[in-house]
Amino acid sequence: MIQVENLHKKFSKNQVLTGLDLNIQEGGIFAILGPNGSGKTTLIKIILGMVIADKGTVSVFGKHIKNKWKYRQEIEYLPQIANFPGNLRVKELIRMIKDLRQQPCEEKRLIELFGLQPFMDKKLATLSGGTKQKVNIVLAFMFNSPLIILDEPTTGLDPAALISLKELIQKEKQEGKTILITSHIMQFVEEVADEIVYLLEGKIYFKGGISELMEKTAQTNFEHAIAAIATKKSNA
Amino acid sequence: MLKILKYSFYDLMRSRWSYVYFLFYLALGFVLLFLNNDVSKAVITLMNIIIVLVPLIGTIFGVMYYYDSKEFTELLLAQPIKRSSIFLGQYLGVACSLTLSLVLGLGIPFLLYGLFKSNVIFDFSLLLVTGAFLTLIFTAIAFNIALSNENKIKGFGYAVLAWLFLAVVYDGLFLMSLIVFEEYPLDSFSLAATMFNPIDLSRTLILLKLDISALLGYTGAVFKEFFGTNTGLIISILMLLLWTVLPIGRLAYKAKRKDF
Numbered sequence: 001m002i003q004v005e006n007l008h009k010k011f012s013k014n015q016v017l018t019g020l021d022l023n024i025q026e027g028g029i030f031a032i033l034g035p036n037g038s039g040k041t042t043l044i045k046i047i048l049g050m051v052i053a054d055k056g057t058v059s060v061f062g063k064h065i066k067n068k069w070k071y072r073q074e075i076e077y078l079p080q081i082a083n084f085p086g087n088l089r090v091k092e093l094i095r096m097i098k099d100l101r102q103q104p105c106e107e108k109r110l111i112e113l114f115g116l117q118p119f120m121d122k123k124l125a126t127l128s129g130g131t132k133q134k135v136n137i138v139l140a141f142m143f144n145s146p147l148i149i150l151d152e153p154t155t156g157l158d159p160a161a162l163i164s165l166k167e168l169i170q171k172e173k174q175e176g177k178t179i180l181i182t183s184h185i186m187q188f189v190e191e192v193a194d195e196i197v198y199l200l201e202g203k204i205y206f207k208g209g210i211s212e213l214m215e216k217t218a219q220t221n222f223e224h225a226i227a228a229i230a231t232k233k234s235n236a
Numbered sequence: 237m238l239k240i241l242k243y244s245f246y247d248l249m250r251s252r253w254s255y256v257y258f259l260f261y262l263a264l265g266f267v268l269l270f271l272n273n274d275v276s277k278a279v280i281t282l283m284n285i286i287i288v289l290v291p292l293i294g295t296i297f298g299v300m301y302y303y304d305s306k307e308f309t310e311l312l313l314a315q316p317i318k319r320s321s322i323f324l325g326q327y328l329g330v331a332c333s334l335t336l337s338l339v340l341g342l343g344i345p346f347l348l349y350g351l352f353k354s355n356v357i358f359d360f361s362l363l364l365v366t367g368a369f370l371t372l373i374f375t376a377i378a379f380n381i382a383l384s385n386e387n388k389i390k391g392f393g394y395a396v397l398a399w400l401f402l403a404v405v406y407d408g409l410f411l412m413s414l415i416v417f418e419e420y421p422l423d424s425f426s427l428a429a430t431m432f433n434p435i436d437l438s439r440t441l442i443l444l445k446l447d448i449s450a451l452l453g454y455t456g457a458v459f460k461e462f463f464g465t466n467t468g469l470i471i472s473i474l475m476l477l478l479w480t481v482l483p484i485g486r487l488a489y490k491a492k493r494k495d496f
Contacts, residue, residue, distance in 0.1 A: 011495070045495075048313075048314055050314065050495070050496045051495040051496065052494075052495060067492070069316055069317060069318045069319070070316055071316075072314065072315060072316040072317075077314040079310065079311075079314065083306075083311070084307055084308075084311065085247075085305065085311075086307075087247070087250075087251075096243060097315065099239065100239055100312070100315055100317065101315060
């Protein structure tokens with residue numbers, strides 16, 4: 001579904017990705033992990049075409065994405081920081097995105113699921129961080145696309161919303177969708193992810209199942225296994 | 237692109253500033269016409285205001301809107317929309333709403349005054365056309381500057397400097413060069429120098445249409461010979477078009493390569 005070859009990206013002097021190769025097949029939940037600043041968001045934004053790679057190729061659904069935009073019709077994206085135009089109402093924002101995408105849409109169920117009905121007529125600038133994130137999630141899940149990319153979806157969510165989110169992700173997975181997630185909450189990753197992609201120093205350091213990772217690092221706890229990768233590398 | 241334009245346009249139409257700008261021109265038009273009682277004179281006064289104010293407002297609105305809608309832009313970038321459509325749509329949204337404020341704000345009082353009966357209708361339309369061009373040009377320049385500067389303060393500063401340079405400093409340099417090189421024939425130099433500044437170009441264009449070029453002395457005669465003819469008028473309009481197209485082209489080019 002996604003093929004990334006020899007990807008390089010530099011932000012002024014900061015080399016973020018150094019020859020990253022990645023192949024993500026169809027179906028399942030993939031967690032992209034890595035320490036802060038390891039290039040998780042950059043990788044996601046390159047796949048989305050928001051950041052332009054210096055070198056390397058990215059194909060989504062078997063086609064090169066360079067200078068293309070139509071392929072984004074098949075992708076739903078949840079950005080890391082929910083930045084919305086503050087003077088719009090929640091209702092207007094949802095209507096606008098629907099109008100822009102012109103795809104079948106099931107926002108009503110999601111709005112109910114996250115209890116957003118009382119906020120529909122409020123301006124986005126007046127919402128709390130968690131509520132904004134809920135709106136963000138509704139926007140990301142309301143279309144029926146085969147590829148879903150979630151950048152830190154758990155930020156600011158209360159436990160009830162977090163449970164709803166997990167159910168939502170599982171439901172999408174059962175429909176055969178491919179889901180990419182980045183998160184720093186290891187408990188969440190352990191619960192939902194089928195496969196781990198660990199980014200370190202601009203490359204894929206590890207790709208495989210959670211049990212494989214525990215074997216490799218000789219740890220019994222997932223969180224410690226992830227932490228072990230980073231420390232082992234820096235000690236070496 | 238049209239959808240983005242629509243949203244940007246509505247967004248601006250809902251904001252107070254578009255109305256303030258519109259009401260300002262409306263008031264200006266009424267005051268000048270009904271206190272002056274002379275349409276030609278009103279056109280000249282208006283020109284002096286428009287030539288400086290329109291670029292300034294275009295610059296400031298352009299920069300402000302770009303930085304203000306950053307979140308909106310980021311949201312759009314993840315949607316299946318072409319990049320150039322996003323930025324051109326936003327640009328045209330700002331430029332069109334400003335132009336509309338200008339044309340309606342000035343047009344209404346002039347229409348009420350009975351513009352169609354007077355013979356300055358052509359001068360007045362030229363004034364509005366150059367005003368529209370100046371809005372398009374300076375909004376495009378402002379968008380370019382904002383796109384190239386992540387830092388708001390810097391972007392704002394550069395944009396205001398660009399306006400200051402074209403509106404004030406350029407004329408000073410131009411005049412100084414005329415004085416320094418006064419022993420040489422400067423006709424083609426001054427013609428070219430005028431062409432390279434959209435504000436000067438618009439001013440000259442209107443002044444010469446108003447038939448007051450006698451005030452300008454010998455150079456005025458040369459200018460009259462050039463701008464007064466149809467060829468001159470067409471070349472000037474083409475030059476203004478070029479001034480519009482070039483920054484828009486750069487905007488589309490830069491937008492394609494930027495990281496968000």
